[in-house]
Amino acid sequence: MLNRIVCLAAAISIFFISTCPAAQTSDANFGIICVPAANLRGTASHESELYDQEIMGYTVKLFEKQDNWYKIQTEYGYVGWMTEKSFYRVDEAKLKQWKDCEKVRIVKVFATIYSKPNASSQAIAGVGMNVLLKKDKTLIGGWIKVETPDGRIGYLKKENCVDAVKKDLSQEELRKSIIETANLMMGTPYLWGGKSSTANDCSGFTSTVFRANGINIGRDSSKQAVEGKAVKYKNDFSNVLPGDLIFFGNEKVSHVAISLGGKEFIHQSGSVHITSFDPNSSYYEESYGKKIKAIKRFF
Numbered sequence: 001m002l003n004r005i006v007c008l009a010a011a012i013s014i015f016f017i018s019t020c021p022a023a024q025t026s027d028a029n030f031g032i033i034c035v036p037a038a039n040l041r042g043t044a045s046h047e048s049e050l051y052d053q054e055i056m057g058y059t060v061k062l063f064e065k066q067d068n069w070y071k072i073q074t075e076y077g078y079v080g081w082m083t084e085k086s087f088y089r090v091d092e093a094k095l096k097q098w099k100d101c102e103k104v105r106i107v108k109v110f111a112t113i114y115s116k117p118n119a120s121s122q123a124i125a126g127v128g129m130n131v132l133l134k135k136d137k138t139l140i141g142g143w144i145k146v147e148t149p150d151g152r153i154g155y156l157k158k159e160n161c162v163d164a165v166k167k168d169l170s171q172e173e174l175r176k177s178i179i180e181t182a183n184l185m186m187g188t189p190y191l192w193g194g195k196s197s198t199a200n201d202c203s204g205f206t207s208t209v210f211r212a213n214g215i216n217i218g219r220d221s222s223k224q225a226v227e228g229k230a231v232k233y234k235n236d237f238s239n240v241l242p243g244d245l246i247f248f249g250n251e252k253v254s255h256v257a258i259s260l261g262g263k264e265f266i267h268q269s270g271s272v273h274i275t276s277f278d279p280n281s282s283y284y285e286e287s288y289g290k291k292i293k294a295i296k297r298f299f
Helices: 006-015 092-100 171-184 202-211
Strands: 030-033 037-041 050-055 059-066 069-074 079-083 087-090 103-106 110-114 123-128 132-140 143-147 153-157 161-163 245-249 253-261 264-268 272-276 292-297
Touching: 030 092, 059 092, 087 092, 123 153, 132 153, 171 202, 171 253, 171 264, 202 253, 202 264, 253 292
Parallel strands: none
Antiparallel strands: 030 059, 030 087, 037 050, 037 079, 059 069, 069 079, 103 132, 103 161, 110 123, 110 153, 132 143, 143 153, 245 253, 245 292, 253 264, 264 272
C-alpha cells in the first residue's frame, strides 16, 4: 500500500461534514451512518490515523463517549473513534426498524438526492456507491422518493439505485457485474483507510466492489487473503478468472487486486487503474509479477 495522503484525507473529511441529529434516549447504543462516508480514527482526534470508513445506511455499535466523539464498532468488526455527527443514534427497536425497512442501494460512483424530483431543486445530499436509503413507493417520472437514516426526505434518479436485496446471479453474470462495478471507479484517488467509491485504498476498493455485488469480504488485504478458495494458477494465468482476487507482498500480503481474467487486473495504487503481467502489454508493470502471494476465488 502507499503512504498515507494526509491532505487528501483532510479534504475528504471536510467534504463529508453533516449535521445529523442524535437520538436523546439513554439506551440509544447504536448508530446508523448518516453521512456519505464516516471516518473511523484511531483516537478521538481528526489528526489521528484514518483506520477505516463506513458509509450511509450501515450500522455501528456505540461504546464510550469523549467530547463529541464515540468509540464504536463497525459491521466489519473494526473498533475506533467517530464523531457523533457521523451517525444517527438509535435504540435496538429503531435499529431493527431500519434493518427491516425496504431500502434502495446506490449503484453509481456518485449521485445526488434532491429536495424535489428535478435536478434544479435544492440538493439534500451527495451519496456514493452502496449507500443505503429508505425506499418510498412514490415514483414520479424517472425519480424515486427516498429517506436518509436521519429522516431527510428527497428524490433520487431511479437509474442511480436498485432495490437493496441480494439477487441470485449465475457465476458468469456475477463475474461480469464485478468487473463492470470495478471499472466504474477507474481513476478514483487513493486514500489510506478509505472505503468509499470516491476515495479508497486497495482493500477498500475490493471490498466496495464485492459489497456492491452482495459479497462481504474482510476489510484488509491480509484478512481477504485468508478467505476464499486458493487458485493454483498457471504460468500464463489462463485459469485465472474475472473476479478472482490477486494478493501481493514481500514477506506478507500488503496489496490486493481484482483479476480481469488472464494476465490483466484492476486495482487501487495511487488511483484505480489496470495493470498487466504481460511484458507486451501497455499496462505491464514488472514488479507485480515478482510479488504475487496468492490468488483466491470467492464464488
